[in-house]
Amino acid sequence: MTTRTDLPYLRRRVRPATAPPATAPPATAPAGTAVADFLSGRSVRPGRQNPARPPTPAPTPEPTRPAAAPPAVGSLDLGGPAESAPAPARSGTSLDLGSEQPAAPPTSRSVPAPAPGGASTSLDLSGGASAAAPASRHVREQSYDLRLPTITEHERRVLSATDRVVHLTRMQSAVGRLRIEPALGAGEHLDLGCVLETADRQESIVLGTLNRQGPDPRRPMVRCGGQGVEIDLRRIHSLSRVLVVAVTPRLPGGTLVVTTYGGSRMEITLPATATLGAQALLTAYVVQGRLVLRAELDPFSGTLQQVCGAYGYTDLTWRDPATPLV
Amino acid sequence: MSALRKQTQALVLEINASAGDLPPIAVVLARAVTDTVASVLDSPEVDRLDIGVRVAVHAVLTDYVPGSIRSYIGAVRAAGDPAVHAATAAVVDQLTTLRASVGDLAAASNERDLQALQVHGRFLEDKFGGSELDL
Numbered sequence: 476m477t478t479r480t481d482l483p484y485l486r487r488r489v490r491p492a493t494a495p496p497a498t499a500p501p502a503t504a505p506a507g508t509a510v511a512d513f514l515s516g517r518s519v520r521p522g523r524q525n526p527a528r529p530p531t532p533a534p535t536p537e538p539t540r541p542a543a544a545p546p547a548v549g550s551l552d553l554g555g556p557a558e559s560a561p562a563p564a565r566s567g568t569s570l571d572l573g574s575e576q577p578a579a580p581p582t583s584r585s586v587p588a589p590a591p592g593g594a595s596t597s598l599d600l601s602g603g604a605s606a607a608a609p610a611s612r613h614v615r616e617q618s619y620d621l622r623l624p625t626i627t628e629h630e631r632r633v634l635s636a637t638d639r640v641v642h643l644t645r646m647q648s649a650v651g652r653l654r655i656e657p658a659l660g661a662g663e664h665l666d667l668g669c670v671l672e673t674a675d676r677q678e679s680i681v682l683g684t685l686n687r688q689g690p691d692p693r694r695p696m697v698r699c700g701g702q703g704v705e706i707d708l709r710r711i712h713s714l715s716r717v718l719v720v721a722v723t724p725r726l727p728g729g730t731l732v733v734t735t736y737g738g739s740r741m742e743i744t745l746p747a748t749a750t751l752g753a754q755a756l757l758t759a760y761v762v763q764g765r766l767v768l769r770a771e772l773d774p775f776s777g778t779l780q781q782v783c784g785a786y787g788y789t790d791l792t793w794r795d796p797a798t799p800l801v
Numbered sequence: 802m803s804a805l806r807k808q809t810q811a812l813v814l815e816i817n818a819s820a821g822d823l824p825p826i827a828v829v830l831a832r833a834v835t836d837t838v839a840s841v842l843d844s845p846e847v848d849r850l851d852i853g854v855r856v857a858v859h860a861v862l863t864d865y866v867p868g869s870i871r872s873y874i875g876a877v878r879a880a881g882d883p884a885v886h887a888a889t890a891a892v893v894d895q896l897t898t899l900r901a902s903v904g905d906l907a908a909a910s911n912e913r914d915l916q917a918l919q920v921h922g923r924f925l926e927d928k929f930g931g932s933e934l935d936l
Binding site (some may be wrong): 621623636637639640672678701715728729760761762763767769784785786787788789790 | 814817818819820822823824825826828829830831832836839843890895897905
């Protein structure tokens with residue numbers, strides 16, 4: 476579209492000395508010319524004009540505004556300095572498309588001068604912001620030698636009071652599943668539960684009698700069922716710690732068997748005693764991607780809520796001392 | 802010895818209850834200290850322990866390990882996440898030192914080296930025990 480230059484009076488009628496009514500567009504101005512003027516900044520949106528303001532001059536190169544830098548405006552002001560005359564009832568945000576301030580002449584659209592008040596634009600890509608390189612968010616962990624006993628492939632070990640800890644290797648901690656199953660006599664049954672805390676410090680509980688998998692049922696890390704507890708080790712880095720509890724009023728004796736994918740087997744002898752509803756059996760802590768398993772052999776029992784609280788799982792909520800709110 | 806065993810049990814309860822506020826490696830190291838102390842207290846020669854060793858074990862159970870744990874929790878709660886990395890390194894160093902000292906005690910106990918026990922017990926008392934000049 477070309478702009479006609481043989482009808483200058485039409486362009487001048489865009490900003491008449493006496494503003495027309497806000498709702499009535501100029502009758503003689505072609506719609507295309509008015510829109511082009513509005514988009515090029517030579518006019519304002521109808522209805523935005525302030526009758527109390529004096530008419531602004533046409534954007535000519537002649538210097539009609541003071542040469543001194545005006546007060547700082549908004550941080551996204553891409554134009555030149557604003558007029559020195561303050562707008563009476565407007566805050567003057569630079570994102571207002573209907574601003575009464577005319578666009579700066581082409582000579583002032585080069586590099587805007589810094590505001591005298593020291594205000595800098597948030598989009599300024601130059602300056603001191605790039606002087607300091609951002610620190611990496613990846614921090615290399617210091618490796619520690621815990622000097623705890625390990626277990627080899629297909630080894631079988633009984634975890635007792637004098638030898639209750641096993642430090643799995645990185646491979647044993649990250650491949651397959653860790654199975655925790657009770658081996659009981661005929662006719663005996665033992666419900667297991669698993670309380671876990673993820674790496675983002677979210678605590679949750681998985682019970683075979685309540686919710687069989689968790690913490691997220693769509694991508695479960697822990698499954699509980701009639702065969703015991705299974706921990707998916709592919710997502711070991713998402714775990715922080717785990718507590719396996721027996722949820723029963725009476726421990727039936729037998730053995731708790733913990734098996735890795737490589738066939739390592741750890742056995743914990745279960746007592747045949749009454750409980751107050753739950754008893755901690757096994758804890759696991761993830762230290763630098765490796766699992767540290769511990770047979771708790773806890774002489775104390777309590778309600779499920781008390782047992783969870785005794786092992787630091789205090790962010791869980793409960794319907795009653797035996798039923799978590801999941 | 803029953804008092805030391807009760808103190809060991811109390812420290813285990815405190816470590817477990819604080820596990821939600823501690824890094825996993827700190828829990829593992831602190832429990833390793835209690836395991837080592839328990840092995841010393843469960844040895845058949847426990848009644849022949851030197852008084853210096855008993856004092857050192859008592860201090861580890863009631864002061865040194867709980868002090869490290871409580872200081873870590875307090876530091877992280879006060880300074881927030883930016884202090885976690887430095888606080889974790891500090892508490893791991895402290896617990897590693899304590900574990901090594903208690904491990905030396907246990908090793909000496911197993912070898913029935915009473916002289917080494919006495920020397921190490923005095924060392925621990927001098928190293929970690931309260932000084933008369935402390936306020």
